[in-house]
Amino acid sequence: MKYAYFPGCSVEASAHEYGMSCMAVNKVLGIELVEIPDWNCCGSIDAVHAYNPELSLSLSARNFSIAEAMNMEIVTLCSACFFTLSRASKMLHEDPNLKGAVDKIINDAGLKFTGEVKVRHYLDVLINDVGPSKIAENVKVPLKGLKVAPYYGCLLVRPPQVRSFDDPEHPKSMDRIIEAVGAQSLDYPDKTRCCGASLALTDESVMLEMTKDVLLSAKAIGADCIVTPCPMCHFNLDAKQEDVEGRYDLKIDMPILYFTQLMGIAFGLDPKELGLGRNVVSLKKILDKIKTPIPAVAKA
Amino acid sequence: MEQVQKNTIMNQKADSTFLVEMKKTAAGKRILDCIQCGICAGSCHARFAMDYSPMQIIKMVQLGLKDDVLSSSTIWICASCYTCTSRCPRGIDIPLIMSSLKNMAMENKVPAKIPTKPKFHKAFTEIVGKYGRMHEPQLQVKLMKKTSPKEVLNNMLFGVEMFRKGKVKVTPSRVKHSKDIEAIFKSAQKKEEVQK
Numbered sequence: 001m002k003y004a005y006f007p008g009c010s011v012e013a014s015a016h017e018y019g020m021s022c023m024a025v026n027k028v029l030g031i032e033l034v035e036i037p038d039w040n041c042c043g044s045i046d047a048v049h050a051y052n053p054e055l056s057l058s059l060s061a062r063n064f065s066i067a068e069a070m071n072m073e074i075v076t077l078c079s080a081c082f083f084t085l086s087r088a089s090k091m092l093h094e095d096p097n098l099k100g101a102v103d104k105i106i107n108d109a110g111l112k113f114t115g116e117v118k119v120r121h122y123l124d125v126l127i128n129d130v131g132p133s134k135i136a137e138n139v140k141v142p143l144k145g146l147k148v149a150p151y152y153g154c155l156l157v158r159p160p161q162v163r164s165f166d167d168p169e170h171p172k173s174m175d176r177i178i179e180a181v182g183a184q185s186l187d188y189p190d191k192t193r194c195c196g197a198s199l200a201l202t203d204e205s206v207m208l209e210m211t212k213d214v215l216l217s218a219k220a221i222g223a224d225c226i227v228t229p230c231p232m233c234h235f236n237l238d239a240k241q242e243d244v245e246g247r248y249d250l251k252i253d254m255p256i257l258y259f260t261q262l263m264g265i266a267f268g269l270d271p272k273e274l275g276l277g278r279n280v281v282s283l284k285k286i287l288d289k290i291k292t293p294i295p296a297v298a299k300a
Numbered sequence: 301m302e303q304v305q306k307n308t309i310m311n312q313k314a315d316s317t318f319l320v321e322m323k324k325t326a327a328g329k330r331i332l333d334c335i336q337c338g339i340c341a342g343s344c345h346a347r348f349a350m351d352y353s354p355m356q357i358i359k360m361v362q363l364g365l366k367d368d369v370l371s372s373s374t375i376w377i378c379a380s381c382y383t384c385t386s387r388c389p390r391g392i393d394i395p396l397i398m399s400s401l402k403n404m405a406m407e408n409k410v411p412a413k414i415p416t417k418p419k420f421h422k423a424f425t426e427i428v429g430k431y432g433r434m435h436e437p438q439l440q441v442k443l444m445k446k447t448s449p450k451e452v453l454n455n456m457l458f459g460v461e462m463f464r465k466g467k468v469k470v471t472p473s474r475v476k477h478s479k480d481i482e483a484i485f486k487s488a489q490k491k492e493e494v495q496k
Contacts, residue, residue, distance in 0.1 A: 009433045009435075009436070013436050014462065017466075040480075040481060048421070050406070051421040051425045053325075055484070058484045058487075058488055108484070108487035109484050110480075155380075158382040159393075194346065198379070199377070201420060201440065202376075202420045203377065209348070210345060239458075278466045280462075
């Protein structure tokens with residue numbers, strides 16, 4: 001199993017542990033992710049798009065141009081990059097005038113592209129190419145008794161019109177992974193609510209209100225931790241959790257993991273390789289429960 | 301027979317070119333498909349922070365209420381979560397319509413209800429133009445209210461904590477073929493200027 005890997009900007013920085021744990025898990029499952037050489041910003045959902053839509057689509061197109069030469073499907077970890085690249089491919093496919101305009105921009109840079117390359121999320125690969133049974137076969141430390149709330153967020157499954165491998169209202173892919181590693185996956189009402197995304201940078205009070213709802217909803221059903229497939233969701237739920245607690249005078253203390261970290265723990269991988277010391281809210285509670293030590297933050 | 305006058309209140313403020321302009325955009329071309337069912341308004345996770353619901357914004361665009369739409373908080377609060385579009389019986393891409401409205405508001409230099417928002421779009425685009433990729437710390441610094449010592453201090457403390465957790469990449473990651481990015485930006489920006 002070999003794919004053209006699009007890391008995206010967050011996975012290189014604030015979501016480093018997501019990339020680390022993904023690579024560690026890949027070794028176990030025999031997935032090969034070949035980084036798209038010299039990739040650039042996906043084009044952004046809205047940050048660049050609202051400023052200049054054709055510029056945003058052209059940024060996506062440069063990535064397509066490089067990936068198309070690799071002759072493999074594009075796989076990304078970030079829900080936002082997944083959505084942005086998928087939407088760009090769809091818009092360019094459906095609108096010949098738009099495709100013409102972006103072609104012109106891309107040709108000016110001495111490049112060309114078709115836009116027909118398939119874009120997939122890593123979770124899709126795990127569920128549909130690898131399969132939950134292969135994941136279960138590799139479990140060394142079954143996470144028995146661990147109650148996990150899967151938080152899907154928005155752009156992994158929405159909107160179905162763009163490209164979807166799971167149900168937009170009641171997604172199940174991450175639940176199946178949680179169950180494959182022996183933990184209990186919890187059903188709760190807010191697993192596809194929005195965390196507030198980039199409002200974190202521009203209107204923090206709105207983001208805190210939205211993130212609070214997700215955290216409290218998972219806490220109310222007795223979750224030991226939340227797992228997520230998105231760097232933006234992870235940042236708001238994890239790094240901003242203390243701000244949520246401060247603003248609403250709450251004690252939440254909810255560990256937030258990437259689903260790849262949870263898999264790595266169950267595979268018995270080195271906690272350092274999984275970046276478990278990089279999560280902001282301490283993972284001690286759950287790691288004690290499954291008897292795994294927290295490593296110090298290692299230089300990557 | 302008595303003359304029935306429609307949209308009496310709106311008439312004075314309506315701008316007939318607004319709908320025409322919006323119909324030229326990728327998602328706006330389907331704006332008249334809206335049946336005002338209200339599913340978007342009921343589904344929106346950020347509705348509590350908006351002055352108008354997404355459904356109202358769509359209707360206001362149809363009516364040509366350009367000033368009210370472009371000065372609304374709604375267009376900036378939309379987080380592009382796509383719950384509305386997933387549920388819209390007509391499959392209208394509402395976040396993309398909001399995106400076009402932001403674009404129009406920025407081009408017309410309409411003062412934004414959330415002043416950081418236009419700065420966010422500009423700063424984000426500039427950083428990507430410089431490196432070909434996002435560099436998170438620079439975006440944070442560009443958006444910080446430097447006039448508020450409390451905010452500056454809080455941001456610094458947060459930055460230190462993120463650094464301690466290994467989440468800050470001090471040196472920006474950059475695209476090696478920077479000429480590609482330069483050419484794309486130059487071409488896309490030139491094109492936009494011609495259109496204006």
